[in-house]
Amino acid sequence: MNALQTKYGRDIQAILAKYPDDQKRSAVMPLLYVAQREGGHVSRQDLADIAEIIGTTPTEVASIVGFYTLYHDAPAGKNRMQVCNDLPCAMRGADAFLQGVCENLGIEVGGTTADGLVTVEAVMCLAACDNAPMFQVQDYENITYHENQTVESAVALVEKWRKAEAKNK
Amino acid sequence: MSTVKGSHILLRHRDNPALSTYEGYVKDGGFKAWKQAVTKMAPEAVVNEVFDSGLRGRGGAGFPTGLKWRFIDKNNWPHYVVVNADESEPGTFKDREIMEKNPYQFLEGVMLTAYAVNANRAYIYLRGEFWQLAAELDKQIARLRKEKHLGKKLFGKDYELELYTHLGAGAYICGEETALLESLEGKLGQPRLRPPFPPSFGLYGKPTIVNNVETLANVPLIIEKGAKWYRSFGTEKSPGTKIFSLSGRVAKPGNYELPLGTTYGELIMQHGGGILDGGKIKAIMSAGASSSLIVANDQALATPMDYESVPSLGAQLGSASIIVIDETVDLKWLVDKTVHFFKHESCGKCTPCREGTYWMQNITHRLLHGEAEQKDVDLLKDVAMNMKGKCLCALGEFATEAVVSSIERFPKDFKLKAGAKTVAGELKVTHD
Numbered sequence: 001m002n003a004l005q006t007k008y009g010r011d012i013q014a015i016l017a018k019y020p021d022d023q024k025r026s027a028v029m030p031l032l033y034v035a036q037r038e039g040g041h042v043s044r045q046d047l048a049d050i051a052e053i054i055g056t057t058p059t060e061v062a063s064i065v066g067f068y069t070l071y072h073d074a075p076a077g078k079n080r081m082q083v084c085n086d087l088p089c090a091m092r093g094a095d096a097f098l099q100g101v102c103e104n105l106g107i108e109v110g111g112t113t114a115d116g117l118v119t120v121e122a123v124m125c126l127a128a129c130d131n132a133p134m135f136q137v138q139d140y141e142n143i144t145y146h147e148n149q150t151v152e153s154a155v156a157l158v159e160k161w162r163k164a165e166a167k168n169k
Numbered sequence: 170m171s172t173v174k175g176s177h178i179l180l181r182h183r184d185n186p187a188l189s190t191y192e193g194y195v196k197d198g199g200f201k202a203w204k205q206a207v208t209k210m211a212p213e214a215v216v217n218e219v220f221d222s223g224l225r226g227r228g229g230a231g232f233p234t235g236l237k238w239r240f241i242d243k244n245n246w247p248h249y250v251v252v253n254a255d256e257s258e259p260g261t262f263k264d265r266e267i268m269e270k271n272p273y274q275f276l277e278g279v280m281l282t283a284y285a286v287n288a289n290r291a292y293i294y295l296r297g298e299f300w301q302l303a304a305e306l307d308k309q310i311a312r313l314r315k316e317k318h319l320g321k322k323l324f325g326k327d328y329e330l331e332l333y334t335h336l337g338a339g340a341y342i343c344g345e346e347t348a349l350l351e352s353l354e355g356k357l358g359q360p361r362l363r364p365p366f367p368p369s370f371g372l373y374g375k376p377t378i379v380n381n382v383e384t385l386a387n388v389p390l391i392i393e394k395g396a397k398w399y400r401s402f403g404t405e406k407s408p409g410t411k412i413f414s415l416s417g418r419v420a421k422p423g424n425y426e427l428p429l430g431t432t433y434g435e436l437i438m439q440h441g442g443g444i445l446d447g448g449k450i451k452a453i454m455s456a457g458a459s460s461s462l463i464v465a466n467d468q469a470l471a472t473p474m475d476y477e478s479v480p481s482l483g484a485q486l487g488s489a490s491i492i493v494i495d496e497t498v499d500l501k502w503l504v505d506k507t508v509h510f511f512k513h514e515s516c517g518k519c520t521p522c523r524e525g526t527y528w529m530q531n532i533t534h535r536l537l538h539g540e541a542e543q544k545d546v547d548l549l550k551d552v553a554m555n556m557k558g559k560c561l562c563a564l565g566e567f568a569t570e571a572v573v574s575s576i577e578r579f580p581k582d583f584k585l586k587a588g589a590k591t592v593a594g595e596l597k598v599t600h601d
């Protein structure tokens with residue numbers, strides 16, 4: 001039993017059960033999400049652990065991490081605020097919204113706030129074009145949609161996280 | 170019997186929000202088609218009804234659904250059904266509404282499809298961003314197992330079925346059906362060489378039917394009410410309704426389910442409330458970022474949105490994601506956006522697409538930042554023309570559509586100012 005299995009044994013069993021017994025490799029994507037529950041990114045140890053579970057090499061698993069945008073090989077802010085500024089949203093103010101959020105947080109697009117709570121990223125269409133401006137938040141456990149946003153509502157959300165964080169300390 | 174008001178076959182939850190619950194769906198006649206199929210119909214009869222309905226794939230290509238099902242290889246087992254819920258085309262947000270608000274009709278469609286092609290397992294491949302949606306579907310699937318709509322020996326018959334969700338992780342190319350299958354197998358999401366096509370060589374090399382969410386959500390009502398009823402909507406060659414995702418510079422963006430053959434004018438000016446801020450319409454993208462730009466003149470606005478008519482405007486119906494562009498939008502800015510998208514999403518497997526999108530982006534950046542000369546416009550078109558017909562999958566082709574059509578059909582936007590420079594400030598880059 002490797003570290004990932006020790007920690008998330010039941011979840012991993014449930015994932016493997018979704019695919020035919022001789023097709024364990026299909027589990028690589030859900031397993032990567034499990035690995036990201038720890039710190040929001042995939043570590044070298046995770047690559048080795050996942051490779052062992054599905055019977056492939058760590059290099060193969062790393063190539064999957066590199067291919068898809070929702071897997072990360074390096075840490076960033078605890079909440080990745082992923083703002084859609086693709087064409088339809090951009091025609092309804094998404095670029096200005098993105099800029100406004102960044103200015104308010106004092107960071108550039110792609111940057112992380114000093115407290116490590118938020119990374120703001122620009123992403124492609126999220127299938128919510130009728131509710132622009134919008135963003136999704138990818139944290140360690142989840143992805144949530146926030147639609148029909150204003151700079152104020154986005155900044156208020158960040159403030160909420162900051163308060164929750166201060167309470168936890 | 171399932172209630173249908175107006176032209177809402179799929180967006181029936183707009184008239185009856187209770188459909189999103191199991192009880193509400195069953196109360197309205199839900200899963201009657203399912204029980205009827207498993208207990209009283211041969212799988213071929215289900216295929217025949219869908220074939221006769223004339224239903225065509227709603228994922229983009231418009232391939233006749235019943236015909237695809239007939240192609241499944243009956244000499245190779247097991248069979249799989251894989252649902253394409255990757256919905257990543259910019260401007261497309263219809264599958265999300267179906268799955269969020271009318272999930273049981275969608276799931277019943279998946280189940281009927283599996284029964285029709287003798288599959289005992291179906292996978293629903295959702296884009297990774299649909300994380301919460303997948304969690305809801307998992308609960309709904311668990312409910313269906315509890316109610317014995319899924320599992321072994323269904324209705325006492327010798328048929329079993331299980332449904333599973335599978336989350337992608339952010340890659341538009343995984344909407345291409347063979348890339349989707351690769352991704353589901355745990356590999357890089359890169360398209361396969363075809364033929365063979367999925368109905369003979371699909372998931373794990375086994376015969377597989379891949380269909381779009383919207384396509385399958387039509388199936389329960391086709392089985393319940395019959396092909397003839399279905400054909401009472403739409404046109405002879407494009408039967409049924411279609412969900413049009415309307416976005417961009419329009420007053421009331423959103424999903425509109427209307428009979429195929431409804432005109433662009435009716436959708437944009439009536440249902441969509443016309444142009445945002447009382448502006449003037451300039452162009453229409455008919456199928457998301459993948460489509461050509463249609464000059465929005467009276468003739469275009471009078472054109473029916475169906476599979477046969479849209480090509481007369483030099484475009485395709487595709488996923489029917491209509492992006493409205495008004496006079497405030499500079500097309501140099503627009504093509505920079507679309508090229509950026511395709512460069513980001515190219516899977517890198519073949520050179521013309523990988524390199525072509527890279528070079529196009531270089532030029533559109535120069536155009537956007539006022540560093541371009543007139544000959545760069547010709548160069549941009551040239552790069553695009555050189556990609557056409559040379560790419561392994563349709564993404565490479567899609568990447569060229571907005572570029573070439575904008576330059577050809579809207580020359581004014583690409584006539585650079587004397588001194589051969591555009592001024593970045595002239596470009597409408599933001600809207601608020």
Ligand SMILES: Cc1cc2nc3c(=O)[nH]c(=O)nc-3n(C[C@H](O)[C@H](O)[C@H](O)COP(=O)(O)O)c2cc1C
Binds near residue numbers: 384
């Ligand atoms: C680059 C690319 C992206 C695609 N994206 C999607 C998508 O997000 N959803 C979808 O259903 N079909 C998409 N398709 C079309 C699928 O390849 C396929 O035709 C479709 O899933 C078949 O289902 P249908 O017959 O029900 O339309 C895409 C095709 C290409 C080339």
Ligand code: SF4
Binds near residue numbers: 515518522563
């Ligand atoms: S055309 Fe582009 S997306 Fe399609 S296989 Fe080639 S590189 Fe990949």
Ligand code: FES
Binds near residue numbers: 128
């Ligand atoms: S363009 Fe932003 S959600 Fe579609």
